[in-house]
Amino acid sequence: MPSSRTASPKRLPEPPHLAQPKLTQVTDRTWTSWHDTVIAGFQGSAETETTALSRDLFPPAGCFGLRVGRAWVATASSTVRSLSVPGGEVPCAAVSDVTVAPAYRRRGLLSAMIRHQLDDLTARKVPVAALWASESGIYGRFGYGVATWSATLSGSTHESAFLPDIATEGSVVEVSADQRLAAARPVHESVRAEQPGMFDRPGRWWEMETVDPERWREGRSARRYLVHFDAGGTVDGVGTYRFKDDWNRTGPAGKVSVGPVLASTPTAYAGLWRYQLDLDLARTFSASGAAAQETLLHLLADPRALDIRPADGLYLRILDVSEALQSRSYLADAALVLQVADPVLASVDGRYSLRIARGHAEVARTRKAPDLTLSARDLAAVYLGGVSVGDLHRAGRVREHTAGAVREAAGAFGWTRSPYCPDNF
Numbered sequence: 177m178p179s180s181r182t183a184s185p186k187r188l189p190e191p192p193h194l195a196q197p198k199l200t201q202v203t204d205r206t207w208t209s210w211h212d213t214v215i216a217g218f219q220g221s222a223e224t225e226t227t228a229l230s231r232d233l234f235p236p237a238g239c240f241g242l243r244v245g246r247a248w249v250a251t252a253s254s255t256v257r258s259l260s261v262p263g264g265e266v267p268c269a270a271v272s273d274v275t276v277a278p279a280y281r282r283r284g285l286l287s288a289m290i291r292h293q294l295d296d297l298t299a300r301k302v303p304v305a306a307l308w309a310s311e312s313g314i315y316g317r318f319g320y321g322v323a324t325w326s327a328t329l330s331g332s333t334h335e336s337a338f339l340p341d342i343a344t345e346g347s348v349v350e351v352s353a354d355q356r357l358a359a360a361r362p363v364h365e366s367v368r369a370e371q372p373g374m375f376d377r378p379g380r381w382w383e384m385e386t387v388d389p390e391r392w393r394e395g396r397s398a399r400r401y402l403v404h405f406d407a408g409g410t411v412d413g414v415g416t417y418r419f420k421d422d423w424n425r426t427g428p429a430g431k432v433s434v435g436p437v438l439a440s441t442p443t444a445y446a447g448l449w450r451y452q453l454d455l456d457l458a459r460t461f462s463a464s465g466a467a468a469q470e471t472l473l474h475l476l477a478d479p480r481a482l483d484i485r486p487a488d489g490l491y492l493r494i495l496d497v498s499e500a501l502q503s504r505s506y507l508a509d510a511a512l513v514l515q516v517a518d519p520v521l522a523s524v525d526g527r528y529s530l531r532i533a534r535g536h537a538e539v540a541r542t543r544k545a546p547d548l549t550l551s552a553r554d555l556a557a558v559y560l561g562g563v564s565v566g567d568l569h570r571a572g573r574v575r576e577h578t579a580g581a582v583r584e585a586a587g588a589f590g591w592t593r594s595p596y597c598p599d600n601f
């Protein structure tokens with residue numbers, strides 16, 4: 177006989193329309209049932225290969241959800257990592273695992289969880305949060321803006337010749353996952369120092385790249401790992417790819433799926449791409465996790481050979497305007513008052529004086545009249561330098577109250593390279 181504390185497997189659940197889900201923190205004991213609910217929320221099947229890794233990457237302290245009785249009906253998580261911003265880095269809550277069970281959708285559970293999470297992160301003085309959205313229409317209402325733009329690139333390998341003056345030197349070799357891991361850590365750190373949009377990879381985050389179950393391959397090879405040696409034999413770049421073996425009436429029709437190329441020198445970047453585009457038996461390539469402003473475009477003799485399908489990338493949410501803006505560097509001096517409109521977080525909403533000198537900002541609350549008005553969502557969009565204040569002004573999303581303020585802000589907030597985030601979480 178089941179104990180009075182154990183629900184009978186035959187007993188029906190409480191009718192969802194009568195249930196009152198309760199906000200609940202995940203514990204060591206409830207993490208597994210919470211994680212099963214996350215997988216079900218994404219319409220997936222239990223993934224035993226990744227459960228232990230997920231347990232370490234998303235520990236109970238950052239996980240919560242809503243329960244009806246003992247059953248989870250909604251889930252969310254965050255883990256604080258370091259996000260590279262122009263000229264520096266900032267603590268950032270990497271938000272993930274957001275689901276609401278179909279029986280409970282569209283009755284405000286997501287909204288309740290996100291508001292709770294934003295308040296909690298604010299109380300813990302985390303200045304910025306970030307996420308990858310499953311669907312683009314979800315997170316703008318909560319003050320998340322698109323801070324990096326991704327792209328799927330594709331083309332014919334035979335039309336991918338580089339401009340004649342593109343230098344390649346050194347060499348590329350395929351290595352084991354373990355060999356690449358050792359080589360990749362220092363390359364990642366050196367690239368991350370210069371590349372806004374990248375996250376640190378503490379603990380077991382590197383293992384995300386080596387989990388490679390058969391069912392994720394979709395008929396392609398296991399993941400293959402590359403390192404690039406410079407002319408002196410030092411590793412200065414890493415990459416990964418898969419190969420889809422295919423043949424047609426005229427011969428080979430293989431397809432290369434190119435993973436993120438991490439390179440600390442232009443020659444490593446060019447060398448890693450060239451290696452993959454020159455693979456024998458390949459005719460086409462695609463790169464689904466590329467940047468919308470991928471440097472490859474500037475290497476090709478015929479840029480029309482590249483099909484670029486852009487999409488929203490990393491979403492950011494500014495939780496502490498002063499801390500966030502003071503954590504990055506700027507390309508030009510400026511003295512502006514920003515009115516930040518934030519209907520979700522009263523702690524963010526308001527006016528800020530921004531004084532930028534020699535690349536660094538001092539930010540303070542002010543009562544002075546604003547030079548520019550923008551939403552918290554749009555402040556997040558321009559924060560990494562990937563979206564221009566001028567473009568948002570032309571789109572009617574930034575209001576200029578003082579002539580020249582848009583130009584001043586656009587000059588200061590831009591950066592020397594477009595932000596890019598190769599980490600999906």
Ligand SMILES: CC(=O)SCCNC(=O)CCNC(=O)[C@H](O)C(C)(C)COP(=O)(O)OP(=O)(O)OC[C@H]1O[C@@H](n2cnc3c(N)ncnc32)[C@H](O)[C@@H]1OP(=O)(O)O
Pocket residue numbers: 217218271272273274275276277280281282283284285286287288307308309310311313314317
């Ligand atoms: C960071 C991540 O983990 S991203 C992953 C997000 N999760 C998924 O995609 C898994 C499958 N989907 C789900 O679990 C759910 O449908 C969720 C989490 C997307 C939405 O949960 P719900 O509880 O239904 O959302 P809630 O009722 O709070 O809706 C809030 C608002 O967002 C809108 N909304 C909700 N989902 C979507 C969507 N997919 N696209 C556009 N708008 C949406 C609602 O219409 C509502 O709008 P309103 O305020 O104007 O009325």
